[in-house]
Amino acid sequence: MTKFRLTDAQATRSLGVRLGESLPPGTVILLEGDLGAGKTTLVQGIGAGLGITDAIVSPTFTLINEYPEGRIPLYHLDLYRLEPEAVAALDLESYWEGVEMPLGIVAIEWADRLPYLPESYLHLNLTYLSEGGRQAQLISVSTGKSEAAMELPL
Numbered sequence: 001m002t003k004f005r006l007t008d009a010q011a012t013r014s015l016g017v018r019l020g021e022s023l024p025p026g027t028v029i030l031l032e033g034d035l036g037a038g039k040t041t042l043v044q045g046i047g048a049g050l051g052i053t054d055a056i057v058s059p060t061f062t063l064i065n066e067y068p069e070g071r072i073p074l075y076h077l078d079l080y081r082l083e084p085e086a087v088a089a090l091d092l093e094s095y096w097e098g099v100e101m102p103l104g105i106v107a108i109e110w111a112d113r114l115p116y117l118p119e120s121y122l123h124l125n126l127t128y129l130s131e132g133g134r135q136a137q138l139i140s141v142s143t144g145k146s147e148a149a150m151e152l153p154l
């Protein structure tokens with residue numbers, strides 16, 4: 001596990017930029033953290049690190065925003081408003097299996113709504129610090145038997 005102290009929104013964005021510059025195609029990043037913890041800010045940084053110039057806006061109402069123009073595609077999901085049964089109907093695996101669309105980075109806010117998980121993923125948890133700012137905890141998880149957890153890129 002790697003921990004980061006993010007003193008302000010710029011620090012959250014910078015962590016995202018480093019991830020966007022380094023993560024390989026097919027990476028799923030599950031973002032956990034209360035409302036306002038900085039999940040969307042981090043994904044905006046990922047977009048900048050990928051070279052995306054389109055504005056990255058919260059997909060709270062659209063559920064999924066797709067940005068194909070960077071180094072690799074970015075798929076930004078926000079499951080806040082959904083129940084797990086509704087999430088199951090979305091066939092989200094197609095985003096990380098690379099069958100129907102090109103592999104990219106799949107960043108999922110409110111991923112606790114997922115009824116199933118990919119075989120391997122990064123888990124990033126954002127929490128409020130009492131002195132202000134946020135803490136980020138990044139873990140690489142692999143549940144597949146054959147697949148080793150990916151090296152943390154940072």
Ligand SMILES: Nc1ncnc2c1ncn2[C@@H]1O[C@H](COP(=O)(O)OP(=O)(O)O)[C@@H](O)[C@H]1O
Nearest residue numbers: 006008009012035036037038039040041133134
């Ligand atoms: N490390 C940080 N310290 C202080 N404020 C932050 C930090 N990271 C993000 N923010 C701010 O918190 C607010 C909510 O961020 P947002 O990314 O929309 O949260 P979420 O998507 O988790 O609800 C924004 O105003 C953002 O600028």
Ligand SMILES: [Mg+2]
Nearest residue numbers: 039040058109
């Ligand atoms: Mg958000």
